[in-house]
Amino acid sequence: MTEPQPAQRPRAERPKRPAPLLFEPGAPLDEGGDRFFDLESMEDPRELLSRATELAVAFRTAAERATDFQAIAAAQLTDPRRFDRLTYAVLAEQAGWTEDYAKRMAEYGEGLLKGGGPA
Numbered sequence: 001m002t003e004p005q006p007a008q009r010p011r012a013e014r015p016k017r018p019a020p021l022l023f024e025p026g027a028p029l030d031e032g033g034d035r036f037f038d039l040e041s042m043e044d045p046r047e048l049l050s051r052a053t054e055l056a057v058a059f060r061t062a063a064e065r066a067t068d069f070q071a072i073a074a075a076q077l078t079d080p081r082r083f084d085r086l087t088y089a090v091l092a093e094q095a096g097w098t099e100d101y102a103k104r105m106a107e108y109g110e111g112l113l114k115g116g117g118p119a
Contacts (some may be wrong), residue, residue, distance in 0.1 A: 068118035070095070074102060075109030 037055055042048040074095070077086045086094070092102035112118055 065118060068112060071105045071109035072112055072117065073109070074106040075113055078102075078106040 037051070039048060039052055039055075042051065074091055076082075077091055078088060079085060088099045088102040088106065091097070091106070092099045095102065095105075097105065
């Protein structure tokens with residue numbers, strides 16, 4: 001007897017995992033139209049809500065992790081021990097931030113580095 005597929009299990013029994021953010025390899029692309037994770041082709045509103053929510057959580061998580069890595073890079077680039085250290089103004093210009101935000105990101109990144117990196 002085979003294990004039921006996740007889509008066949010009731011929602012409460014499905015394991016919590018991030019939604020895959022890439023299309024399956026070899027999946028044919030729609031000619032002449034945008035495809036957003038096949039959401040536009042879902043007809044069942046419950047399935048659409050479930051999949052859209054999984055994607056929203058996955059994108060939110062990815063954005064938070066990317067921000068952590070931005071902060072780590074900011075801390076490393078503004079480290080006074082570096083001979084090629086960037087000022088907060090230069091960092092802000094390169095990242096498209098304000099100088100105050102660049103300083104806060106560098107400080108946040110220092111905390112992450114002291115704590116062993118992003119979780």
